Structures are given as structure tokens and as C-alpha cells.
Amino acid sequence: QQQVKQSPQSLIVQKGGISIINCAYENTAFDYFPWYQQFPGKGPALLIAIRPDVSEKKEGRFTISFNKSAKQFSLHIMDSQPGDSATYFCAASIETPSNTGKLIFGQGTTLQVKP
């Protein structure tokens, strides 16, 4: 119940295309859903996050779509660029005093954007 399942494991997209990464969860108590971007040799960096009271959040070329009933959320990267090539992680957490600090991460998706 504490797992977050991410797909696909790897993704190759042409420059200018749309990259889509999906995540599914079981625990309905999760109430914070961030996406992190990680480059080789670096730690994860927060990209965008959403809470379950909204169905979509957009920041620049990055959009999170959230489907509470299906317990799924996805990251869309519009106009993908070679500089977006990185590993992307979805995560979830329960923001109660006994759970904060504990993000549950998906397995990661390695994105390659071809020029």
C-alpha cells in the first residue's frame, strides 16, 4: 500500500515532442504528489508538485495531471528538449505529523530527448 508504481522505465522522445510519464498509487491517504528531476551525479530536484484537490497543474512546459478516482498521476513535458534528458521520479507522501519527511518514490524513468 505504500508503493508508488512508475512507468515507463525508459523513454526516448524526439526534440519538440511530448514526454509522458505515469504513476499509480494505492494508499488513498497520500496527499502530496511531487515530481523530481535527477541528472547524473546530482541529487533529485523538485520539478512540480500537486495536491489531490486539483486535477491539473502547469508550470511552464511541465504539467501534472491528477486522477483521484483512478489513483493515478502523470507528468507531461511539452516541447521536450535535449536538456530535459534526465531521470524523473514521481513521489507521494502523507502530510500528517507522524509521516512528514517521508517521501515514497517511484522507480524512476530515464528520459532521452533526441535532437
Add this chain to the structure above:
Amino acid sequence: DAGVTQSPTHLIKTRGQQVTLRCSPKSGHDTVSWYQQALGQGPQFIFQYYEEEERQRGNFPDRFSGHQFPNYSSELNVNALLLGDSALYLCASSLGWATNEKLFFGSGTQLSVL
């Protein structure tokens, strides 16, 4: 403004040894969390420190212990190292423990156990 800094960046140890990893949180942050990231996997939560106390712990054995100092910096100690402890160890800091928003990660310490 310095972000989260970790030292050392790389470390090689042999089975059975003990290791100490260090973390300085982002300026203004008072809460530190530690994560283990095995190759090709997502980070896994080890524990969180706030006000020099361990607030939360993930599913890791007692061989993993930590400490937070009055200046908010933190150490992760691993005793009796196993080959399976080889991983990237990430420190993350935040202001307060009440939310996971604005959690900043360091670049990690790559630990290799031979």
C-alpha cells in the same frame, strides 16, 4: 546561498567497516532527512532529524544511526557494512517538519562497499 552540502562525495569501504557521512542543510533549514538510493532505483527514506532528535524512521536496521547537531548539520552512521549498503546516500533539508514541500536534496555521497 549554499544549498545542501554533503561530504565526502565518494567513499570506498570494505565489508564490516563503519562509515560516517555528513550533511549541512540549506541556509535557514532546520530539518534533515536521509535517503538511500540504490543503482537504478528511487530514493528510500532512512530517517529524519529535527531539534536534534530522530522524528521518523524508515524500514532500515539499527546499523543505520544518525545525529543532528545544534547548528542543524547531521551525520549518518552505518555500522558493520554489507555489500548491499553500496548506494548513493542523499541528504535532504527543509524548514520545519510539518510538510514535504520545498524539500531540497544534496548531491549525495556515493558509498561503495567491497
